[in-house]
Amino acid sequence: MAAAGSLGVYKAAFAVLGVLMLGTLVYTCVTDGSPFRLELLTPWLVATLIDFYVNVTAISTWVIYKEVNWISSFFWVVLLYCFGSVATCAYVVLKLFEIKTSGPSQDPLDLLFLRQGNLSQRKSSFVIIGRIIFSILGAMMAAVVIYTVITDGLPFRKDLLTPWMAATLLDFYINVFAISVWVAHKESNWISTAIWICLLICFGSITTCGYIVIQLFQVSYQDPIYHVLLNTHNKKI
Incomplete structure (x- = not known):
């Protein structure tokens, strides 16, 4: 019963967020026009978009792991890069509806994070590649933020909050929410969970990459790669 109840909460939360983001996109298109305009690309919007797509890359990595074939993986990754958190929410809700719990303790x-059926046993090469890629992405994002602060000043200015910047930020933070669900599931106590979520909110994909790299360094070469997704008290599947 508890598992079914929590499933319902997650379904409702991601469904509401997906609809909210879709409505925001439609409203912003109607009131402010197309987002594909050069004058919209202020330095901080560019930095926000890079931040956004680094998080999308992290989510896409999970989707590629989760999907059973390359066609469906490619399909969902394209949707994620084109439609952002709308696709994230749609994917999560779809996968939540596919879950069938086998007991109240499960x-x-x-079940959401792991590939169903044949769990991947791929080990060291994927761990090493992941460490390298997300270390590079995190360092790149940190450099982008520092460069933008130096050349364009701090982002806490009212003139930067254009309609499309607001829509992008909402899109960004819905994806942050999705990543935070994994972090909260992964962490062993509420203090570390709160710290990491605060860092995600404040530093975005820099924190995402840092967290992923830390988790990858905690996985030994003998462990299956899916151990990265599990919480610290549930390493046996």
């Missing part, structure tokens, strides 16, 4: 988030 954590539905384990």
Whole structure:
């Protein structure tokens, strides 16, 4: 019953967020026109878009792992890069509806995060590649933020909050929410969970990349790669 209840909460939360983001996109298009205009590309919007797409890359990595074939993986990754958190929410809700818990003690988030059926046993090469890629992405994003602060000043200015910047920020933070669900599931106590979520909110994909790299360094070469997704008290599947 508890598992079914939590599944319902997650379904409702991601469905509402997806609809909210879709409505925001439609409203912003109607009131402010197309987003494909050069005058919209202020330095901080460019930095925000890079931040956004680094997080999308992290989510896409999970989707590629989760999907059973390359065609569906490619399809969802394209949707994620084109439609952002709308696609994220749609994918999560779809996968939540596919979950069938086998008992009240089974954590539905384990079933959400892991590939169903044949769990991947791929090990060291994927861990090493992941460490390298997300270290580079995190360092790149940190450099982008520092450069933008130096050349364009701090981002906390009212003139930067254009309609499309506001829509982009909402899109960005819905994806941050999705990543935060994994972080909350992964962490062993509420203090570390709160710290990491605050860092995600404040530093975006820099924190995402840092967190992923830390988790990858905690996985030994003998462990299956899916151990990265599990919480610290549930390493046995």
